[in-house]
Amino acid sequence: xxxxxxxxxxxxxxxxxxxxxxxxxxxxxxxxxxxxxxxxxxxxxxxxxxxxxxxxxxxxxxxxxxxxxxxxxxxxxxxxxxxxxxxxxxxxxxxxxxxxxxxxxxxxxxxxxxxxxxxxxxxxxxxxxxxxxxxxxxxxxxxxxxxxxxxxxxxxxxxxxxxxxxxxxxxxxxxxxxxxxxxxxxxxxxxxxxxxxxxxxxxxxxxxxxxxxxxxxxxxxxxxxxxxxxxxxxxxxxxxxxxxxxxxxxxxx
Amino acid sequence: xxxxxxxxxxxxxxxxxxxxxxxxxxxxxxxxxxxxxxxxxxxxxxxxxxxxxxxxxxxxxxxxxxxxxxxxxxxxxxxxxxxxxxxxxxxxxxxxxxxxxxxxxxxxxxxxxxxxxxxxxxxxxxxxxxxxxxxxxxxxxxxxxxxxxxxxxxxxxxxxxxxxxxxxxxxxxxxxxxxxxxxxxxxxxxxxxxxxxxxxxxxxxxxxxxxxxxxxxxxxxxxxxxxxxxxxxxxxxxxxxxxxxxxxxxxxxxxxxxxxxxxxxxxxxxxxxxxxxxxxxxxxxxxxxxxxxxxxxxxxxxxxxxxxxxxxxxxxxxxxxxxxxxxxxxxxxxxxxxxxxxxxxxxxxxxxxxxxxxxxxxxxxxxxxxxxxxxxxxxxxxxxxxxxxxxxxxxxxxxxxxxxxx
Numbered sequence: 001x002x003x004x005x006x007x008x009x010x011x012x013x014x015x016x017x018x019x020x021x022x023x024x025x026x027x028x029x030x031x032x033x034x035x036x037x038x039x040x041x042x043x044x045x046x047x048x049x050x051x052x053x054x055x056x057x058x059x060x061x062x063x064x065x066x067x068x069x070x071x072x073x074x075x076x077x078x079x080x081x082x083x084x085x086x087x088x089x090x091x092x093x094x095x096x097x098x099x100x101x102x103x104x105x106x107x108x109x110x111x112x113x114x115x116x117x118x119x120x121x122x123x124x125x126x127x128x129x130x131x132x133x134x135x136x137x138x139x140x141x142x143x144x145x146x147x148x149x150x151x152x153x154x155x156x157x158x159x160x161x162x163x164x165x166x167x168x169x170x171x172x173x174x175x176x177x178x179x180x181x182x183x184x185x186x187x188x189x190x191x192x193x194x195x196x197x198x199x200x201x202x203x204x205x206x207x208x209x210x211x212x213x214x215x216x217x218x219x220x221x222x223x224x225x226x227x228x229x230x231x232x233x234x235x236x237x238x239x240x241x242x243x244x245x246x247x248x249x250x251x252x253x
Numbered sequence: 254x255x256x257x258x259x260x261x262x263x264x265x266x267x268x269x270x271x272x273x274x275x276x277x278x279x280x281x282x283x284x285x286x287x288x289x290x291x292x293x294x295x296x297x298x299x300x301x302x303x304x305x306x307x308x309x310x311x312x313x314x315x316x317x318x319x320x321x322x323x324x325x326x327x328x329x330x331x332x333x334x335x336x337x338x339x340x341x342x343x344x345x346x347x348x349x350x351x352x353x354x355x356x357x358x359x360x361x362x363x364x365x366x367x368x369x370x371x372x373x374x375x376x377x378x379x380x381x382x383x384x385x386x387x388x389x390x391x392x393x394x395x396x397x398x399x400x401x402x403x404x405x406x407x408x409x410x411x412x413x414x415x416x417x418x419x420x421x422x423x424x425x426x427x428x429x430x431x432x433x434x435x436x437x438x439x440x441x442x443x444x445x446x447x448x449x450x451x452x453x454x455x456x457x458x459x460x461x462x463x464x465x466x467x468x469x470x471x472x473x474x475x476x477x478x479x480x481x482x483x484x485x486x487x488x489x490x491x492x493x494x495x496x497x498x499x500x501x502x503x504x505x506x507x508x509x510x511x512x513x514x515x516x517x518x519x520x521x522x523x524x525x526x527x528x529x530x531x532x533x534x535x536x537x538x539x540x541x542x543x544x545x546x547x548x549x550x551x552x553x554x555x556x557x558x559x560x561x562x563x564x565x566x567x568x569x570x571x572x573x574x575x576x577x578x579x580x581x582x583x584x585x586x587x588x589x590x591x592x593x594x595x596x597x598x599x600x601x602x603x604x605x606x607x608x609x610x611x612x613x614x615x616x617x618x619x620x621x622x623x624x625x626x627x628x629x630x631x632x633x634x635x636x637x638x639x640x641x642x643x644x645x646x647x648x649x650x651x652x653x654x655x656x657x658x659x
Binding site: 050053054055071072073075079080081083084085086087090091093094095096103104106128144148154 | 542605
């Protein structure tokens, strides 16, 4: 692995129970990268990130990670059972400790409060998580991932179900924090405009053709590629609200 | 005799029941949060199946003659040591004379050295003897089955009434076998099978079942609820079917399976306390982790928590607590301890760190209140413990609504 490389996929086949969804995935993630994974439902986006995190074993190939790599994961909203009477602070501490801490230890109060401060929820630390709004809950989950002082942030549809202003605020917060803390980001999303706006690279997962391709946003966000991916004519303007020229320059402002 | 005056009757069983109630309640918080409240029911039945299998194994490998001899000598081969149940014990009598009704004038049954205590034996009967009158319908009735064994059996028993041995002839064989003739009535130590093969097999089955049921993943057709139901039915059926092969031992099976809330030995009390202490210590130490990864298992795995190891510890502690609790108080109250206190704690508590503590207190309180109610109202102990757990939970729900509204 290169010194700057955090994670490397080498000819990885992803899938479940010997059923290969997509074979031959190869890419790497370096510090400061912002990668968006895009594809239709069932394309294998979640399977891919589970494979990156070591939850699902690759059916072939190798995922190499730096020895002391720390991943901060932000799951989809709504996967948490509301029966748990966990406070915001409990949830953030539940993400685990930072570098050097035991696998059996939760995060410290200090780190949790600092993370909550950075997402603007310090005043809510004693409230029950289940009583927060959807946007606030996502920010708490961001704080939980942040409190571990991660090298890579993996966000699985973090804005699903949020209204547009909340979605915008959340993604701006993600971009701000990832830049400030030099954290690499892997974003799974269905919202192409988010990918176009915030990511530097986009990976397209096509389960119909069992292909994975990744490149800079300007290269990947074309009418042809999107139409092929979703199996129907889709223009970049349809998908992102921006014309192709804006995207080709790199990131939409 | 008041409840408190009779403390020597109930102190050990209440301490054991409260300890195991507290441990089961702490475990029950997780079954409630994970929505697997039928897991304890399935585990208690699995523990029962383990007991029956143990007896069956012993039955198969032990020559009938040896078995008969050992029964006569008051030693059960399954326990591997002397059965401290008195010679007047129901099953011993059955083995000996083929009659479940020991006759007082039967020299083979009631000799001078008979384990049935004589009223004038100062070593057995105190002035406030707790020994019930055999002709007391509240004591020896056909309804006194094992699970429903009433503290009335211990409650009516006071005032220095002297036991009438000859009245034993009025006792039904079933009642004598289940209550009167077994562990308690003679004032002897109950059947001391503290670390016996049946007990260990119960533990093995419950813990193995907890691990398997805990780790199994739901499929498209098989839900966890269905699986728990299937295990419950299969284990219950196995107990009844296999029990048919070991009818003579079924009394002991019932003792281990449904507990003996009338009396337990001191060793059994310490065993229950040790198990409860171990389970509670584990949960005090690991509860924040258990809660965190149960709340979000995918993130816990992604963040490197040893989720499978923690799950194994959690489910083993469930098996341990439930097998022990089933033994001490019986299947019904044990299930109640696993279900109700957790819900009571969730109604009252808004901080996760207090969940286990409050649930454990409710579990212990349910055991005590249930036993007290059984004594005072002459009702079956297991049922009153379950009812107490339910009543306390309802109170907690009401209190929780009032507290959290304000």
